[in-house]
Amino acid sequence: MSLDLRGAIVRRGGFRLSAELSVPSEGITVVFGPSGSGKSMLLSAIAGLHRLTAGSLAFNGRVLEDVAGQQRTPAHERAIGLVFQDARLFPHLSVRGNLHYAEHRRPAARNAPITLEISRLLEFEELLDRPVKNLSGGERSRVALARAIVSAPELLLLDEPFAALDGRRRRDFANFLKAYSRDQGVPMIVVTHLIDEAAELANHIVAMRAGRVICSGRPADVMTRPEFADLLAPRDRGAWVQGAAGFASGDGVWVRADSVLLASAEPRGISARNVWPGTVSGIVREPDGAILVSLATAKGYILSRITLEALADLRLAEGAHAWAIVKAHAL
């Protein structure tokens, strides 16, 4: 069971997206890449809002679009939901009206929460009778997600769902998506350019750049590749670490280079739960002046971003022993 794009090409105003891709139709797939890499366009093509100019698209064996075979299922018959980055709530309806719009159009047999249930789950019951023009950005995001869920899609696409949310809400939102996908068995494809959200959500990750898929697979495989590191801004650099304390997942966790401290002697009497010894395997000066130190440890490679002064104080050089320190909270 999967979503398959074969030789798919979409053209839009001079931009060309080409996708050869197969993602599992379970759990959460994150599409990650810098802005302008065609992530949103990929979602629009899957939802049926942009036409393929070549290739084919199939979901769970059902062909949705096949250019050579002149076959195309229109967006409203695909049962694929899409949460737009700009929410796109209907301005002439209240919050309740927006949710009812979706509820009244879903097939009777599909099992998904109805308006009242979802508004309780996402904690906006008190907003139901408000006109949508009176909502804040974060509220709009939640209502847009709720509306998409109420329409009971077989696949849910989300375009930068965290854009309008602050720190705590982001975490709640991410936890909700994970729980909902798992409990209701609804596969999701989430587009984001935020590395932390990508790492936290992904069961599967697709990395894109300049209209192409450059790699896809399990986060542990994709996020450790050099071509993936090339997609990241200096401050977003990090490493995939297995078996960190304070983190439940057995598959590992993304540790930002920015949140890793280095010590040249074994630290004692320290509150951090993750202290890993290793050997300095590389020291690189980043374009922004920071120093990126890679440390080979038993957990795998760990990256730490430090200043030039810190590097001099620690007297680190390739082959030297060092300890990486990470607060469990930072994971």
Add this chain to the structure above:
Amino acid sequence: MVRAMLTAEEFQILSTSLGIAGRAVVFSLPVAILFAWALARPRFPGQAALNTIAHLPLVLPPVLVGYLLLLAFGVNGPLGGWLKQTFGIQLALTAEGAALATAVMAFPLMVRAIRLSFEATDGGLFEAAAVLRASPWDRFWSLALPLAWPGVLAGAVVAFAAGLGEFGAVITFASNIEGETQTLPLAINAALNTPGRDDVAFRLAVISLVAAIAGLLAAEGLQHWARRRLEG
């Protein structure tokens, strides 16, 4: 109150005018909405022709429009003859005919206002509706029309106000029959052409002016109200 201020004759002329303009709007509105919708779509073959047809009454002399209607819908015209034989309906020289002539003349105004409103609607909302399983027809009824409502209302009111003043097409196609097709401008014209009726013409002119201004103000007000409801 209006009745107390007017003579019986003036009241009849005013109500004839309102009735004809009202019917003209009611019957042409659905057609105008369809035209406006089609013209607001991305380009398709035949769109230019449709646009020309919709705007033709704006550039043709009203008398010519009335004459063309007479050729088509006159008792001996192809459509008029058919209507008369099949349904027993006669349009020429009747209030219904005056309404038809008024509708044709006001049509471009209505189409223009409604089309602008369709074009101003955020296309992204239709994509949002499509992924919520709304078919194109469903999107038209549930989104396009409610969102274009201010323009539809304004178009209807402006067309109504303009319809009150239609002269050339009405007099050519439906003639000037008191109590049947004699609208305000027709009555003013008749009064001006009758010696000693200048004061009647003047009073009718004031009534026309008041009705036209009220119509425009109503259109403005409705549009303002509807826009505030949508945008806040």
